[in-house]
Amino acid sequence: MNYKLIVAEALQEQIGDTLSVEAIFNLLEKPKSAEHGDVAFPTFSLAKVFRKAPQQIAADLGVKVTSPMVAKIDVVGPYLNFFLDKSIVSAAVLKDVLTQGEQYGDLAIGAGSQVPIDMSSPNIAKPISMGHLRSTVIGNALANIYAKVGYKPIKINHLGDWGTQFGKLIVAYKLWGNAEAIDAEPIAELLRLYVKFHAVAEEQPELNDDAREWFKKLEDADEEAVSLWKWFREESLKEFNHIYDMLDITFDSFNGEAFYNDKMQEIVDLLEEKHLLTVDNGASIVDLEKYNLNPALIKKSDGATLYITRDLAAALYRKRTYDFAQSLYVVGNEQSNHFKQLKAVLNEMGYAWSEDMHHIPFGLITQGGKKLSTRQGKIVLLEEVLNEAIDLAHQQIEAKNPDLPNKNEVADQVGIGAVVFHDLKNDRLNNFDFVIEEVVRFEGETGPYVQYTRARAMSILRKAGDFKVEPAADYMLNDAYSWEIVKLLQEYPETIQRAYEKREPSVIAKHALHLAQAFNRYYANSKVLVEDAGRPARLALVQTVAIILKEDLRLLGVKAPDQM
Numbered sequence: 001m002n003y004k005l006i007v008a009e010a011l012q013e014q015i016g017d018t019l020s021v022e023a024i025f026n027l028l029e030k031p032k033s034a035e036h037g038d039v040a041f042p043t044f045s046l047a048k049v050f051r052k053a054p055q056q057i058a059a060d061l062g063v064k065v066t067s068p069m070v071a072k073i074d075v076v077g078p079y080l081n082f083f084l085d086k087s088i089v090s091a092a093v094l095k096d097v098l099t100q101g102e103q104y105g106d107l108a109i110g111a112g113s114q115v116p117i118d119m120s121s122p123n124i125a126k127p128i129s130m131g132h133l134r135s136t137v138i139g140n141a142l143a144n145i146y147a148k149v150g151y152k153p154i155k156i157n158h159l160g161d162w163g164t165q166f167g168k169l170i171v172a173y174k175l176w177g178n179a180e181a182i183d184a185e186p187i188a189e190l191l192r193l194y195v196k197f198h199a200v201a202e203e204q205p206e207l208n209d210d211a212r213e214w215f216k217k218l219e220d221a222d223e224e225a226v227s228l229w230k231w232f233r234e235e236s237l238k239e240f241n242h243i244y245d246m247l248d249i250t251f252d253s254f255n256g257e258a259f260y261n262d263k264m265q266e267i268v269d270l271l272e273e274k275h276l277l278t279v280d281n282g283a284s285i286v287d288l289e290k291y292n293l294n295p296a297l298i299k300k301s302d303g304a305t306l307y308i309t310r311d312l313a314a315a316l317y318r319k320r321t322y323d324f325a326q327s328l329y330v331v332g333n334e335q336s337n338h339f340k341q342l343k344a345v346l347n348e349m350g351y352a353w354s355e356d357m358h359h360i361p362f363g364l365i366t367q368g369g370k371k372l373s374t375r376q377g378k379i380v381l382l383e384e385v386l387n388e389a390i391d392l393a394h395q396q397i398e399a400k401n402p403d404l405p406n407k408n409e410v411a412d413q414v415g416i417g418a419v420v421f422h423d424l425k426n427d428r429l430n431n432f433d434f435v436i437e438e439v440v441r442f443e444g445e446t447g448p449y450v451q452y453t454r455a456r457a458m459s460i461l462r463k464a465g466d467f468k469v470e471p472a473a474d475y476m477l478n479d480a481y482s483w484e485i486v487k488l489l490q491e492y493p494e495t496i497q498r499a500y501e502k503r504e505p506s507v508i509a510k511h512a513l514h515l516a517q518a519f520n521r522y523y524a525n526s527k528v529l530v531e532d533a534g535r536p537a538r539l540a541l542v543q544t545v546a547i548i549l550k551e552d553l554r555l556l557g558v559k560a561p562d563q564m
């Protein structure tokens with residue numbers, strides 16, 4: 001049920017064929033304040049057709065338009081303000097939510113076609129950064145939103161698992177490393193070796209030659225080099241997986257940069273065939289001047305291929321493997337140029353599908369307004385941040401609800417949910433400050449606030465005991481507080497569509513916050529559990545709020561504990 005559509009249809013019946021229902025629908029506005037009704041129709045665009053003043057048109061339509069869902073129409077100058085019949089609309093909306101459950105808001109836009117989402121993609125032997133966290137949670141939320149509108153998302157972790165740094169790591173490991181240290185704390189140890197290599201190479205530059213040699217061996221598939229590389233990769237991945245487990249995020253593919261080693265020659269050959277490569281100081285480049293971009297560097301003078309060469313191979317591989325409808329890259333804003341170049345080269349190659357590739361950029365996480373990359377000279381370890389959030393959640397649960405049965409599990413869900421929600425609640429391009437005490441609060445615009453509100457709804461339903469909702473019943477509500485909730489519920493499918501079209505999880509986060517706020521206002525102003533004739537409708541409303549808040553949180557990748 002979409003009451004905007006019902007109003008558009010009622011208007012169209014009177015306006016006639018000059019405007020389609022869809023055109024009228026798109027003209028409808030949402031009044032700023034509730035006194036001006038629920039939907040407003042400005043008549044300006046009809047003035048030409050009817051050769052009448054908009055005021056006159058509004059006055060004429062005001063007496064003619066009728067619909068069983070509309071209680072009253074106010075004519076205010078050139079505007080028609082529609083007041084919906086709260087009882088009838090609430091009954092229809094609640095029926096939709098209760099019969100469809102978590103499928104409410106599902107759309108059939110994608111028709112099952114596949115959408116690879118390049119996300120997370122940290123670099124082996126380095127800690128996963130807050131930037132990689134953003135990519136992970138934004139990518140995961142987009143995957144859920146894409147699935148909700150009918151696509152099949154393919155979550156790809158394009159690991160940074162190849163490059164000259166592996167030559168350095170092998171040299172450093174052979175000089176100063178030991179297996180036990182790597183087994184115990186792989187990333188910390190590999191990072192230590194990497195840092196030490198750079199420090200020592202300052203004094204002994206010949207180490208760089210050794211590193212180059214080892215990387216060459218790796219490229220030539222030398223057995224020892226390959227087995228060390230594999231081991232570093234596996235150990236790093238174990239640590240990354242630990243974080244993905246905490247976030248409960250899975251991937252469909254871990255094909256990283258190394259996966260394309262044997263797929264790059266084809267790219268170089270294709271570029272040559274299409275006469276797109278030029279040699280500049282021994283390096284092979286694709287000129288992109290007509291795109292106003294720097295040339296794309298495809299092959300260095302020593303024959304080594306580059307980041308973009310791998311991405312070209314990956315793009316082609318994904319098109320062939322998934323025949324994608326869209327292909328997304330959730331990567332920080334600072335790589336915008338790279339993705340512009342990537343698309344431009346593919347376009348030069350004649351691949352029209354490069355149009356379907358979209359870079360999904362996002363802003364930085366800051367601390368005190370500064371880029372968050374070091375803390376007392378050390379890289380902020382994501383796992384520490386998550387554990388700190390869990391601790392804070394624990395403390396608050398201990399203070400609020402010490403008898404909660406599964407405290408540890410709930411603290412995990414609340415702490416981690418808080419960090420994820422905070423990341424997703426603002427437009428993804430905004431930079432935002434990370435103050436952990438602000439993030440893990442039960443009040444304000446936070447994840448725990450939404451979780452807590454839903455747990456409250458669940459607790460009301462538990463208290464109601466004998467109440468059993470009947471999805472097909474006509475639950476009518478007509479007070480102003482429940483109306484705010486009903487409006488947010490009926491907007492849900494449109495909200496999902498907007499989140500998809502803008503590729504913006506914050507649209508969902510904001511819906512969750514507004515719904516939670518509207519529910520808390522409702523709860524403070526109505527005696528939900530009182531035994532009177534209105535009780536079933538009030539409880540049914542509580543149930544719909546619990547369903548949709550949980551669905552909002554699920555789309556964002558946040559758990560919804562039943563009690564907290």
Ligand code: ARG
Nearest residue numbers: 118121122123158160311331
């Ligand atoms: N590993 C890269 C980094 O940490 C991100 C890779 C993004 N994906 C891609 N297909 N280029 O900066």
